[in-house]
Amino acid sequence: MKRQLVILLSLLLVILSAGLTMAQDAEPIKIGIAVAQTSNVALLGQEQVIGAEIAGEYFNELGGINGRPIELVFQDTAGDEAGAINAFQTVIAEGVVGIVGPTLSQQAFAADPIAEQAGVPVLAPSNTARGIPEIGDYIARVSAPVAIVAPNSVRAALDINPDITRVAVFFAQNDAFATSETGTFQETVTALGLELLPVQTFQTTDTDFTTQITNILPLNPDLAIISGLAADGGNLVRQLRELGYEGLIVGGNGLNTANVFPVCQAFCDGILIAQAYSYSYESEINTAFRDIYFEQQEKEPPQFSAQAFTGVQVFVEALIELDNTVGLDTLDLAQTRTQLNETLLSLTYDTPIGEISFTPEGEIVQGTFYVAQIEMNDDGQTGRFIFVATIETEMEEGDMEATPDATATPGS
Numbered sequence: 001m002k003r004q005l006v007i008l009l010s011l012l013l014v015i016l017s018a019g020l021t022m023a024q025d026a027e028p029i030k031i032g033i034a035v036a037q038t039s040n041v042a043l044l045g046q047e048q049v050i051g052a053e054i055a056g057e058y059f060n061e062l063g064g065i066n067g068r069p070i071e072l073v074f075q076d077t078a079g080d081e082a083g084a085i086n087a088f089q090t091v092i093a094e095g096v097v098g099i100v101g102p103t104l105s106q107q108a109f110a111a112d113p114i115a116e117q118a119g120v121p122v123l124a125p126s127n128t129a130r131g132i133p134e135i136g137d138y139i140a141r142v143s144a145p146v147a148i149v150a151p152n153s154v155r156a157a158l159d160i161n162p163d164i165t166r167v168a169v170f171f172a173q174n175d176a177f178a179t180s181e182t183g184t185f186q187e188t189v190t191a192l193g194l195e196l197l198p199v200q201t202f203q204t205t206d207t208d209f210t211t212q213i214t215n216i217l218p219l220n221p222d223l224a225i226i227s228g229l230a231a232d233g234g235n236l237v238r239q240l241r242e243l244g245y246e247g248l249i250v251g252g253n254g255l256n257t258a259n260v261f262p263v264c265q266a267f268c269d270g271i272l273i274a275q276a277y278s279y280s281y282e283s284e285i286n287t288a289f290r291d292i293y294f295e296q297q298e299k300e301p302p303q304f305s306a307q308a309f310t311g312v313q314v315f316v317e318a319l320i321e322l323d324n325t326v327g328l329d330t331l332d333l334a335q336t337r338t339q340l341n342e343t344l345l346s347l348t349y350d351t352p353i354g355e356i357s358f359t360p361e362g363e364i365v366q367g368t369f370y371v372a373q374i375e376m377n378d379d380g381q382t383g384r385f386i387f388v389a390t391i392e393t394e395m396e397e398g399d400m401e402a403t404p405d406a407t408a409t410p411g412s
């Protein structure tokens with residue numbers, strides 16, 4: 001009897017370990033990460049690579065997709081539309097089940113239709129312009145739109161200086177995101193009863209902003225709002241200060257990175273930027289993410305890393321759900337992509353950026369936003385983002401007109 005039990009147990013062990021080896025040897029499930037690893041846009045994309053890499057390791061350590069590992073297929077989009085289109089085509093040909101990318105809305109409007117056509121789900125990790133989820137059925141985003149996020153920074157500026165009356169607005173007219181964001185900023189300025197001074201335009205490739213600044217400084221603005229990307233935006237901030245502007249500065253999402261510090265240096269100090277993520281958000285998964293990020297980078301994680309992590313997480317959790325309900329081994333690649341898209345839109349996720357879900361169109365539903373202010377150290381080279389406001393929204397499914405609290409609450 002005892003002997004039979006031992007044989008039975010050893011048999012069980014053999015079967016179990018065979019199962020485990022099978023899971024380990026199983027074909028990985030590929031997820032494309034198509035973001036800017038080169039060009040000026042890499043100032044933003046670099047942070048996305050780090051966030052995605054952390055997610056890849058983290059979810060594989062947790063067992064991947066029911067024992068099947070995920071493989072992140074990285075493809076550089078560089079900073080323009082052609083680069084994004086190429087990267088999308090490459091990862092689609094490599095058999096990814098979905099794509100996290102691209103970095104810019106400007107690139108998304110060009111590359112997302114390629115994925116839509118191929119029936120490959122896209123999770124936009126940082127595309128915040130109006131109209132991104134509407135590109136197609138396969139396009140969703142984990143990056144809350146500027147329409148919801150950006151106004152918070154203008155309200156925070158008014159909390160700091162209630163005497164603001166005249167507002168200078170600058171935007172990069174060759175960029176879809178900047179054009180969308182400035183629309184929101186301008187509406188906010190007007191809705192708050194402030195005076196909108198003649199709007200100044202530039203290109204994301206510009207390095208000299210003397211003309212725009214000398215146009216506006218004689219009108220005595222007491223708030224300057226900038227919608228551009230990191231290099232141009234950082235240079236504009238620096239030149240505004242060099243030419244004598246002393247008021248508050250609101251930077252848009254394109255300046256939302258510590259990579260602007262070397263550009264505007266000591267002049268970055270005080271820039272207000274609205275956030276869709278706070279490292280101090282308390283949850284198990286954010287603590288895990290924050291700890292891994294901190295250990296690697298020796299600083300707190302930024303929004304773009306958290307959103308890229310979230311993009312990978314959404315794919316992983318939707319794949320697990322699809323495997324549990326339908327069985328991934330019963331589906332070919334095309335079916336997997338289509339059903340993954342349907343599944344991901346139907347779930348709720350507990351992520352580093354908070355609890356999120358999606359509208360049927362693929363718009364993110366997210367509850368909490370923040371405003372941070374840059375504080376530069378005395379060396380004029382290093383600094384950090386200090387959180388100055390937390391804003392709870394009543395963003396319901398299908399209701400993109402969030403109603404933020406009238407006043408921002410201090411701290412986070």
Ligand code: 1QQ
Nearest residue numbers: 104105126127128177254
């Ligand atoms: C967009 C953005 C960029 C500034 C993120 C990198 O928000 O292009 O939509």
